[in-house]
Amino acid sequence: MYGIPNAFVRALREPRSFLLAVLLALTAGLAACGGGGGNSDNSSGGSSNSGSSGDTSSLPAGPQQQPVAATAANTVAVTVNRGLTGNMPNIPTVSVTICVAGTGNCQTVNNIQVDTASFGLRVLASALGNFSGTLPTTTSNGATLAECTAFADGYTWGTVRSADVKVGGETASNIPIQVIGDLATSTVPTACSNIGPAQNSSQALGANGILGIGVAPWDCGAACTTSALASNYYACPNGTNCSNTTVALASQVANPVAHFPVDNNGVILQMPPISNNGQSSATGTLVFGIGTQSNNAMNASQRFATNQWGNLSGSYNGRSLDAFLDSGSNGIFFDDSSIAQCGGNLGTFYCPAKPLALGATLTDVNGNSGNVSFNVVSASALLNGGSNFALNDLAGQFGSSSSLDLGLPFFYGRYVYYGQDQAINGGTQTPYVAF
Structure with missing residues (x-):
């Protein structure tokens, strides 16, 4: 599907939250x-x-x-309740702190969904507010790097930016994350919009972001270093006119766990x-x-x-x-x-x-x-x-x-x-x- 290796599609396209419209109707x-x-x-x-x-x-x-008590540095509490939208069962969430790399300029975002079948941190621009503009964008040949991430119930679209990511007492330093919804909807590539509905708001996502902590250290891996896959990474000169691009591992959205200095296995x-x-x-x-x-x-x-x-x-x-x-x-x-x-x-x-x-x-x-x-x-x-x-x-x-x-x-x-x-x-x- 969409030119992405089948195993990658399966990991990212399975449902995070089933039939949001159903549960909205229920409410x-x-x-x-x-x-x-x-x-x-x-x-x-x-x-x-x-x-x-x-x-x-x-x-x-x-x-x-x-569960053990979430009191040690290598732990963080996970909460399931009525959530941001008030109508989404079984959405496990944690708090994540995002910092400008190497500084104390940080913002904590609550209600980030814990997802063991995807890889990397994706946070809504709306949850970051003006702070998102302080995070430097990642570039590809001088163009802003953006990503379309496919899930079973739709897609997320936004730029790739670098940040320190803190969860509990652990820190992944200067890793790429995706900021969801910080580009105009007119920039969404057709291959991305064809996947399904946009998941670029808290109402659509059911959370303020997704913390992908599955088994892979990056969200695409070697496949994206050699092929410009149709629904994955894009180079966007001046944030527009986006086109498929290859991307080195160091610039791919990274699983924070794999990049902790300790407790990273x-x-x-x-x-x-x-x-x-x-x-x-x-x-x-x-x-x-x-x-x-x-x-x-x-x-x-x-x-x-x-x-x-x-x-x-x-x-x-x-x-x-x-x-x-x-x-x-x-x-x-x-x-x-x-x-x-x-x-x-x-x-x-x-x-x-x-x-x-x-x-x-x-x-x-x-x-x-x-x-x-x-x-x-x-x-x-x-x-x-x-x-x-x-x-x-x-x-x-x-x-x-x-x-x-x-x-x-x-x-x-x-x-x-x-x-x-x-x-x-x-x-x-x-x-x-x-x-």
């Missing part, structure tokens, strides 16, 4: 009808499965790992166990480094070697699938025609008549396999009239029918590890996920 219904989730009217999201049960007593107990996303009926909020911890400090030991029972973008193989109901673990997806997304979809305002979220306990198999790039389990509860019941925003049983069909996207619901009650690809820089560690 509108709640405002009009005054709540009362589980009913057949718009207060339950307009579901066509108004009889779907929210009784989760038959479900097996989920994982119960508790991976991350652990720790989300708390929550009720199978959902709850209004949840607070977890993002831990930097694996086996580098007393609070980040490797204690996973299953470990899977991935490709360079964090992808695996999988199987569900006898079908072979592409699989990945993605905190940036707010549901577990897979195709199963035997599960009733909600319809109405909830679209292709699942609304089974009874809660379901399901399983799948993951297979890594070395052929090693392991089983995973997850639950599916009616989205109509889970959302509870718009009062629940932390949901561990939310699922639906979205994106490719050949994908198994283990989104944020899979993370609750688990420590999920992402080992950085250090072999690409001459190290010995190859990328992996574990839990």
Whole structure:
């Protein structure tokens, strides 16, 4: 698709937040009808499965790992609540401080989404305000460098700028980031706008930016150093007339974790166990480094070697699938025609008549396999009239029918590890996920 290597497309184009328009419609219904989730009217999201049960007593107990306290320098608190738009469930966010490189001139931006299936920091120009103008732009042959980043629900467009990035007590010094929405809409290349809707505002994005902390150290890698890919990097003389360009690794939007001076070999996303009926909020911890400090030991029972973008193989109901673990997806997304979809305002979220306990198999790039389990509860019941925003049983069909996207619901009650690809820089560690 769009000239980008398939693995790169899969990593960046899977959903960060499913069907924003659906949830906006749900909120509108709640405002009009005054709540009362589980009913057949718009207060339950307009579901066509108004009889779907929210009784989760038959479900097996989920994982119960508790996050460590976010008090050490290599940690930062992760929050899930009603968020900036007030209608987006399962959006995990952190605070990130952005500085003019090598100075104390900094700005902290809250509500940055944690995304384990993309790579690099992308922050809205509107969230930075006038501060964005203090960050120097990156250039390509004297022209301003811009990027079109493809996601399943649209694209982000904006300049590449250099900055120091601070998360918790860790700092990635003088790395390229993307500032979203700082170029005129008239500059958006056709190859970019063809991807889908622009995600260049907090209302569209559901957050003030995206912190991509997946396994890759850069967001494109070697492919963009040799080929001017149609929907990736652009040279924009005077900020206009943008055309495809190659870009060296040093100028590509960089995963901050891989560029920390210490604790740079991976991350652990720790989300708390929550009720199978959902709850209004949840607070977890993002831990930097694996086996580098007393609070980040490797204690996973299953470990899977991935490709360079964090992808695996999988199987569900006898079908072979592409699989990945993605905190940036707010549901577990897979195709199963035997599960009733909600319809109405909830679209292709699942609304089974009874809660379901399901399983799948993951297979890594070395052929090693392991089983995973997850639950599916009616989205109509889970959302509870718009009062629940932390949901561990939310699922639906979205994106490719050949994908198994283990989104944020899979993370609750688990420590999920992402080992950085250090072999690409001459190290010995190859990328992996574990839990």
